[in-house]
Amino acid sequence: MANTTYEKRIRPGIIAVRALIYTVTAIVVALVVAIIAYLIIKGLPYINRDFLFKAPSRLDETYGIAPMIINTLYIVLLSLIVSIPLGIGTAIYLAEYSKPGKIISAIRFSIEILAGIPSIVYGLFGLAFFINALKAGSSGGSMIAGALTCTLIVLPTMIRTTEEALLQVNPTYREAAFSLGASKLHIIRTVLLPCALPGIVVAIILSIGRIVSESAALLYTAGVDYTMPSNVVKHITEPGAGLTVQLYLYATEGGSPDWVPYAMAAVLMILVFVINLTANIIAGLFKKKVSIN
Numbered sequence: 001m002a003n004t005t006y007e008k009r010i011r012p013g014i015i016a017v018r019a020l021i022y023t024v025t026a027i028v029v030a031l032v033v034a035i036i037a038y039l040i041i042k043g044l045p046y047i048n049r050d051f052l053f054k055a056p057s058r059l060d061e062t063y064g065i066a067p068m069i070i071n072t073l074y075i076v077l078l079s080l081i082v083s084i085p086l087g088i089g090t091a092i093y094l095a096e097y098s099k100p101g102k103i104i105s106a107i108r109f110s111i112e113i114l115a116g117i118p119s120i121v122y123g124l125f126g127l128a129f130f131i132n133a134l135k136a137g138s139s140g141g142s143m144i145a146g147a148l149t150c151t152l153i154v155l156p157t158m159i160r161t162t163e164e165a166l167l168q169v170n171p172t173y174r175e176a177a178f179s180l181g182a183s184k185l186h187i188i189r190t191v192l193l194p195c196a197l198p199g200i201v202v203a204i205i206l207s208i209g210r211i212v213s214e215s216a217a218l219l220y221t222a223g224v225d226y227t228m229p230s231n232v233v234k235h236i237t238e239p240g241a242g243l244t245v246q247l248y249l250y251a252t253e254g255g256s257p258d259w260v261p262y263a264m265a266a267v268l269m270i271l272v273f274v275i276n277l278t279a280n281i282i283a284g285l286f287k288k289k290v291s292i293n
Contacts, residue, residue, distance in 0.1 A: 036269065043266030046259045052267070055228045063260045065267060067228050071143065071240035075222060076211050076275065078147030078236070079154065083207060086151070087158025088200065092188060094159070095166040115156035122153050123217035130221060141223025141239035149221045150214055154207035161206065165199020166192055205276050212272050215244035224249065243268050 054064030098104045126149030130136045136145045169192050177187040193200070223239025226246060241249070247264045250256045 039262060039265045039269065043259065043262035043264070046263040047267060051263060056226055063256055065243065065246070065264055067226050068241055068243045068246045068264075069267070069271070070229055070235075071222065072212060072242040072244075072271070074143045074235065074240070075147045075150060075218065075242060076208060078144060079150040079211050080204065080207065082148065083151045083154050083158055084204065087155050087203065087207075088162050090155075090159045091162035091166060092192075095163045096184065096188060096192070111156045111159055114152070115160070118216075119153055119214060120216040120220075122149050123220035125149070125152075126217060126221035137237040138223075138239055140225065141221055142237045143222060143240060144236050146218045146222030146242075149217050150211045153214065153217060154210050157206050157210065158203045161203035162196070162200050165196035165203070168199065169195045201279060205279055208275050208279065209272060212242075212268065212275070213244060215242075215248050218242050218245050219248070243271070 050062065051064055052069070053066050054062060055067050056063050056065070094104065094107070098107075126145055130145040130148050131139065131141065136142055136148070173191050173195065174187060177191050182190075218241075222242060222245065224241045224245060225239040226241050229235035229238065229240070243264060247261055247268070250264065251261045
């Protein structure tokens with residue numbers, strides 16, 4: 001009887017909480033779908049071959065985005081080449097090798113602080129350090145300076161997410177591997193990293209999304225040049241505007257038809273989707289290969 005009375009009292013509260021959760025979830029999903037649909041409807045009709053594969057020209061009054069797509073891919077690739085080893089290596093050290101103490105606490109606190117710094121501060125630091133001090137490229141910016149700045153931006157996310165993924169691995173896996181005489185490095189390479197791979201993929205995808213959507217930092221470090229690159233290797237040290245930077249310039253400074261920013265935003269969403277899908281496929285193939293071995 002007491003249990004029945006308790007259930008009658010508590011059940012309306014549970015139903016109300018569930019209804020609130022479902023309502024909030026539905027609102028968020030609806031907002032995301034509405035934003036995507038709005039940008040697709042406004043921009044997709046203007047996306048054609050010339051828009052995707054040609055450079056913009058003031059003389060011809062064309063607004064191709066091929067250089068911006070190339071610059072964005074450059075920055076994403078270079079940033080991941082640097083941030084993935086650094087981020088995963090730091091996460092492995094913090095999760096598997098470090099011992100609790102003031103130094104480790106200070107490191108984790110510093111990572112939390114770095115995650116909350118506005119991106120424009122990173123941009124000013126990249127301008128002062130990578131371009132002015134290290135002369136990484138021309139004075140107008142460079143791909144490598146933008147990529148290194150984006151690396152600093154995404155490293156906290158990469159480290160925290162990877163560390164959490166490693167800590168979530170079942171401790172019995174470690175104990176079983178140690179009982180068989182495996183070394184710590186061997187366990188990390190063959191047991192922990194494959195088990196934590198989904199979390200690592202999440203970290204990479206979050207980093208890609210942050211890099212692609214970055215504009216303030218790249219405005220100061222990568223530059224605003226929108227000419228087509230002439231040399232694949234040399235372009236690393238040349239300036240170039242990414243999709244978000246050029247989208248910002250078109251939206252704020254004008255000088256282009258109203259449809260151009262919407263079309264660029266639609267392409268940006270599609271590009272992020274393709275990159276994330278590719279990362280998931282590659283991670284799935286790698287995980288399958290590891291499980292077979």
